[in-house]
Amino acid sequence: MYIVEERGMELERRRTANIDVLLYWIMSDVIFFLASQYELENRAKGFDSRRLIFKKEIELFKVLKKEWGNITETRINQILEETPYND
Structure with a gap:
């Protein structure tokens, strides 16, 4: 189980067996x-x-795991489809 809390308030709860x-x-x-x-240092x-x-x-x-890089790249591409860069 992965739980994210901030100032005593639960913001997120996820469960996995993997x-x-x-x-x-x-x-x-x-x-x-x-x-x-x-990004802050290289803005x-x-x-x-x-x-x-x-x-x-x-x-x-x-660097950690090639598969995780691919998963992240897919997630980011989905984000950019909905909200493209605003330069």
Whole structure:
């Protein structure tokens, strides 16, 4: 079970029997934090900040596990179909 809480309030609850899925969920939060920090340190004016964040997320996941990088890339492509970059 993966539970996200903030200030005593439950924000998210997920359940899986697959340890690989659980590890992916945990690493997603860590990698998003690292990618966001990277974007902040390398911000480019006039560009959608997600460009750097998404690129870094995919890169970091692929270092851990190629399959996770592919899953992340698919997830990001779905996000961009609904909300394209705004440069």
